[in-house]
Amino acid sequence: MSAAQDQLEIKFRLTDGSDIGPRNFPVATSIATLKENIIAEWPREKEDGPHTVKDIKLISAGRILENSRSVGECRSPLCDIPGGVTTMHVVVQPHETKPQTDPKQSKCACVIL
Incomplete structure (x- = not known):
């Protein structure tokens, strides 16, 4: 394999249409590592950025990429043009917030007869 085939140029498209990258990544790079890179390079002016790999x-090519797979395993022969930039779409999951319950409010009701 040539050095160009050992690397992929990838840019990450955010939901507002802006991009992170493009940057070159070895084909052996895991998807989890790509997500860590996105967290590190997330634009500071954007609110609601991801905090962990699980948030992203x-x-x-229409497929959700698994953390344990490598970039090379996720390549699509139809979408990846040799020497071109691969665009991956980034979706940030909303942070789960547990509703705060008032300890004074009880869900039980007693009926006295």
Whole structure:
């Protein structure tokens, strides 16, 4: 394999249409590593950025990419043009917030007869 085939140039498209990258990544790079890179490079002016790898879904060629797979395993022969830039779409999952319950409010009701 040539050096060009050992690397992929990838840019990450955010939901507002802006991009992170493009940057070159070895084909052996895991999807989890790509997500860590996105977290590190997330634009500071954007609110609701991801905090962990689990907050991000990466989509390429219509498929959600699994963290344990490598970039090379996720390549699509139809979408990846040799020497071109691969675009992966980034979806940030909303943070789960547990509703605060008032300990004074009881869900039980007693009926006295």
